[in-house]
Amino acid sequence: MGSRGHQSKKKQGDPRPISDHVLARIAEKRGLPPPIPTPKEDKPSKRDLKRSRQNEQAKKQPAPVKKQQVEIKKKAPAPKKPVTSEEGALWDDEGVESDDGEGIDEAEFEDEEDELPEPPKKKLQQQQSKKEQITVSKPKNLMLAPKFMGKGALDNSSDVEEEEDDEEVEGLDALEEDEDSMDADEFDEGDEMDGEDEDDDEFEDIDEDDDAPNPKINLDFNSDDEDDEDADEDEMEIEREAREQDRENEELEELGEEELKTNIDQREKFTLPSGQEIEKSALQTEDLQLVLTRIQEVVRVLNNFRELKEEGRSRSEYIEQLCKDLAMYYGYNEYLMEKLFHLFPISEAIEFFEANEVQRPVVIRTNTLKTRRRDLAQALINRGVNLEPVGKWSKVGLQIFDSPVPIGATPEYLAGHYMLQAASSFLPVVSLAPQENERVLDMCSAPGGKTTYIAALLKNTGSVFANDANKDRCKALMANIHRLGAKNTVVCNYDGKEFPALIGGFDRVLLDAPCSGTGVISKDPAVKINKSEADFNFLAQIQRELILAAIDSVDANSATGGYIVYSTCSVTVEENEDVVNYALKKRPNVKLVPTGLDFGKEGFVSYRGRSFHPTLNLTRRYYPHTYNMDGFYVSKFKKMSNKIPEAPKNENDDNDDEYDAAPVPSPKKKKSKAPAAAASKAKAEPELTLDNEDDSDLIQAAEAKRLKKKGIKVQPRKVDAAAEKAEATTAAKLPKKKVNRLEKREAKKEAFKSLKEAPSAQSEAGKPRKKAMDSSAATSKAKAAATIPAANPNDHLQITGSKKDKRVNRRELWLEKMGGLYTARSKADKKKQKRDLFGVAADLEDISNALEMETAATVEMSPTNVDTSAKPPQQAKAGVPKKKAVSQSARRLEGVNEMLRLQSIIAHKSFKASPLDTIRTHLKNTI
């Protein structure tokens, strides 16, 4: 690994804002002149003016603003990956450690202290000079940090964060545990490891050094006097240079300020551009300088709104303009910019966007199944790697500053002594705090950064089920499990939603959910432009389904566990607090508990007019600009009971999308013209409503035909007599009008049932059914199924046809289950898929009706009612029987979920908001 110019050298977990000179470097990288500096009194000398002109020319020549901007935009989709990691870009987030509230005692953390071994003298000298270069000398051409960052705000945040830092250190001190000896069976060099305890004092020294202002200077392993003298001399020279540079910068700054003084009076009013002007400037997006100036102006006005605002302009107009300009300046789509902008106060938002332009440090996690951190550090130092402990909060992380060898290809790496893993990705595992001999499920685990950490904390005892729905990613997962020597781990390839029915009763479950990756923009800048509203809807839906499945897979009666950790590498509220809040609402048998992580910002309890459950403050948020680690979110649940009690009803309960417990007026959402037009169109189109019951027989027949065409036969659903009776009783209590409606619906249901039964009978006659599940297995499956939410809507479908057809159908079915993102290979297939996709849209009303019918059909659970014949492809392969029946409420939820899923597929594909909000609301209200 070579040196990385834009990699932040700040220690991870250190809650200090990105320094001004880093931000200035970014501005410089873009070839932009410094932003408005603070005016000063002194006039520039002639020499100053000359120097300034030279400087201006130098800046213009290598990187003209226009060209640079175009380049930024074009380059955005290509992820900048400085170090080859086995973790995937968007999905991979990786790496920390601490303990949860109850976990401090339970967690099996690493035994070693944080100190590093002494490197050989020769290496030390090299490192010393490297460190000095990195940490002491100032960058040439230092430019001003953007003025629009809001100096006051920055200072404040830095104060607050320093306080937090202190707290964190205290918290971590409390976490210091006695060393646990490693399991000698796991190592060949057990004796050597035991001997290492003697060096603990050394570690303390380094820990103390950690408090020094410059963390890199902590890497002073050298106690030799001569070396000290050399270092002093070097330092003096460096200091001289730095002073010189400082002076130059000051001069430049003064000059710039003078120039600006002539242009802008701080009290001067700034006029917002008119609609026409905005349109014109949107056409000339390359004029970044103009945009930057406007950003500065708008921020200045917002900071002193009463005095500086233009007559008749509202604050929201200024904010809207600011969002647009920031989107243009940093290269985000406006939708995402708005979403992220509102997470922070203005100055902090800009810090966040700036931090996304800087690479996070490369971090490795010591694999304690094979080595100890001190041994690993020594081995890497011997190879010339410049490193230091990642921070006091982790005993296994090492931050790599520089390496003459690729860090992903050292003998130690190949031998599985470490995992390349972002620091943030340690966090959920630390929070999960698995205990020896437990059964743990990692529901979305590829490529296995967290799985292998869990296995290490379990010391290869108990078992880890490492699941991932993506088969290709499972290969990387398996490779990592083998390389790191995890012997207690089973790899599975299922949709996570199937888990509670497949295998339940886990002590702990980690759900590191698929997400938009807004926390890892510095790794994958493509996120800036390729995430639309539809993507967020789509992801939120998957996350909601998975979180319920994760909760239902845990055994509340576990002697040591009963915990679920939900995490994402995204910072949006929709993928975090919203999902957790939804889970609390749908599963009143869980509660949030402290994550056990000693740093991190509290999760939102309210956001833009919505309020969440008050315990959401126990969840933790991590941002690149505060902790110098990828953006991340961690929450931890404790399951109190295996029974799902009735959720308390309130006005908003019908709407799963509503965030909260308290009914709050929804915020004014800025919508693009397209969705608004679509929504009004939806209103105008009566055929999109679900009231058209008369045609439902035809609709169902059409639906069955459509499925049959695909080679999918619909099996009858068994309807329990008791459930029917219950429904009849309920009906008796209803007003006559409603009873008539129900009767009508019942008749249609019957019609649909017979329609479904015909093909099913055929298939039963034509094919021998698989051996029935034995009754005890059936009972336990049924029991598991009783606690789970909706089964996959496709569970009742059976694949038929030729071998080839079956394969195609399976794939299609699987893709549908995975969200309908078709991936045809041939041109003809693509065409067909496109047709299918629009077919879905056209058929939506039919499907909605069919779903309504289906949800009305009560499918009662009973052990004898478990049908083992219809298995999704993977289940059939693994020979695991699939639960067939689901509870009535689960089926209802399934209907809603399916609707939302279809809606998001269409929205996703057409890149427009779906016009089907009315259907969704209606569906929810009627079932």
Ligand SMILES: C[S@@+](CC[C@H](N)C(=O)[O-])C[C@H]1O[C@@H](n2cnc3c(N)ncnc32)[C@H](O)[C@@H]1O
């Ligand atoms: C954030 S990544 C997981 C990273 C992993 N925990 C680690 O530390 O290396 C999310 C993963 O979820 C998987 N995934 C997406 N949808 C899934 C589903 N329905 N069931 C199971 N896994 C799913 C993706 O294939 C992806 O590998």
